[in-house]
Amino acid sequence: MQKKMDYELGKGLSDSESSILRQRLFASLGVDGHKPGKEIGELFSRKFKEIATSIPMGDDAFLYNAVTDFCGYDPVVVFINFYEFDAINVISLKQLSRVLNDIWLPGAEDIDIFDATFSWVVQVNHEEILLALRAE
Numbered sequence: 194m195q196k197k198m199d200y201e202l203g204k205g206l207s208d209s210e211s212s213i214l215r216q217r218l219f220a221s222l223g224v225d226g227h228k229p230g231k232e233i234g235e236l237f238s239r240k241f242k243e244i245a246t247s248i249p250m251g252d253d254a255f256l257y258n259a260v261t262d263f264c265g266y267d268p269v270v271v272f273i274n275f276y277e278f279d280a281i282n283v284i285s286l287k288q289l290s291r292v293l294n295d296i297w298l299p300g301a302e303d304i305d306i307f308d309a310t311f312s313w314v315v316q317v318n319h320e321e322i323l324l325a326l327r328a329e
Contacts, residue, residue: 203284215278221311221328230277245323257290263325268308
């Protein structure tokens with residue numbers, strides 16, 4: 194499922210670029226990328242820890258602050274995934290924080306956020322919980 198992104202929501206990467214990012218992220222996190230998407234999702238869910246129990250929909254700075262607090266720096270540019278890491282977009286973290294309310298559907302989907310270090314993932318969970326994991 195590819196989310197339709199317009200110019201304001203970042204640049205969609207090609208299938209080959211998305212595949213390379215997926216492989217690098219999964220290798221860094223110790224996840225077998227050859228498993229079916231559902232199994233990968235289950236592995237991720239067991240590794241994530243909760244970092245916020247609710248996502249205030251009107252607070253544009255919330256996501257930015259949560260991500261920078263978790264990873265310990267301002268990643269500036271991040272990658273976002275809406276499904277099985279097959280359609281990845283690139284966007285600035287500040288811009289993503291501003292448009293989160295417009296692109297995320299609580300109850301319907303998760304958004305995975307990571308950067309080029311491949312050392313962490315923050316997930317905006319479909320249950321309105323913010324989760325995160327670090328590479329081991």
